[in-house]
Amino acid sequence: MKMEWFAIIICLYAGVASARTEEDQQTSSSTSISGISGGLLEQCFYQESSECPDVKTTGCSCKKITLAHNNPEGNAVLCCNLNIQNFESELSCTGFPSNISYIHIRNATLDVFNVSEIRWRRLKSLAITDGRIKRVKGQFRMMTPTICLNLSNNALIEVENNSLTRLAQLTTLDLSYNNLTHLPALNTMNGREFWLDISGTNTLWCHDIYQYINKTGEKQINFNRENETVCSASKTWHWFNTTEQVPLKQVRYLSLLQTECPKGDAWQCQCNFRRFDIVEGKPPTLAVNVDCSGIQITELPEKLPRNTIALNVSYNNITTLDDLSNNPCYEDIREFYADYNNISSINKLEGSKFLDNYALLSLRYNKIKSF
DSSP states (O other), X not given: OHHHHHHHHHHHHHTBOOOOOHHHHHHSOOOOOOOEETTEESSOBOOOGGGSOOHHHHSOSEEEEESSTTOTTOEEEEEESOBTTTHHHHHHTTTTTTTOOEEEEESOEEEEEETTSGGGTTOSEEEEESSEEEEEESOOOTTOOOOEEEOOSSOOOEEOTTTTTTOTTOOEEEOOSSOOSSOOOOOOOTTOOOEEEOTTOTTSBHHHHHHHHTOXXXXXXXXXXXXXXXXXXXXXXXXXXXXXXXXXXXXXXXXXXXXXXXXXXXXXXXXXXEEEEOOTTSOOEEEEEEEOTTSOOSSOOSOOOTTEEEEXXXXXXXXXXXXXXXXXXXXXXXXXXXXXXXXXXXXXXXTOHHHHHOSEEEOOSSOOOOO
16 A cells, blocks of 8 residues: 555656646646645646647547556546537546546547536536636535646636635645736644745736735745746725736735834834835835824834835934934935924935935924024
8 A cells, every 4th residue: 555655656746746837837836735644745736738638549639647556546538639529528528526536637629617516526626727718617516525626828817716615725826927916815734834826927916916825824825936926016905096016025014014014112113105116127116104193202213124214303402313324224314304393403314325315304383592
């Protein structure tokens, strides 16, 4: 039995790859998530296009692949070039779904893929990639044991919101290189690790992604190929006044902002985003406002969030502006408000980077006697 399980692992490893466009898959090494559960890899069963059946020889667009003999969970199916006319007949020539745990369908052309059909009920890995599928509809059946679902590179425009909520064992979901605008509801309960790949699906609204990034504990989601992932920020979402492509790491920073916001034992500043800064040749940046007014602090905060461009410390008991001239955390400050404090001198600002770059400096109602 141990040798049979080992054979399954070896065969699956040979056929597993992180879902990418055809060019990516041929030129890059796999970056899929490794992990073993019950002796089987927590990855999608994946085959290259070169492995597609020769229809002229076999008479069928699908072929059965035996990963381990004498084991009901050791069988897989690879299908290529299916459409609505031949979908049923080509699948049936392999005996699917009987004793099949893994399937990869390449280059399918379908208006709708219905996940509620009973044929998908016993699959541990379901991959439908590199095709033309407009919509995923229906809902997977209860107790479906799918660990990995790969729907990459299909030009999908919609996955119905509740389609995936019954997949209680799902750990890897690949929606990369599609045209989705909204993420479906995801079942990330039970404390299991959950990996999501949305790279290349640049049409997804950032608000949807932020909802999941901001969840903690048992609902935390990990993003595969995070550095290659961007989303669309609509003009109706928070501070944005136009639609822009936002790197995922910037959206992730949204949830970290409040943890970086200055605070002490008896006081707390308020932090929010001012605007979306776009500088030619650089990644887009979220500019931050920090409001520390009226909280009875006696000195400037030692640390500020990254990309802080405006700081308000009015109505406090601050006496010196040293940090404004020599603290690296203040180097992006363009607007500084310190009205109603006890500042007596601004000499320390002379020759500082702040004076070279500032747009607004407000020091009304202080004790300044000379400039």
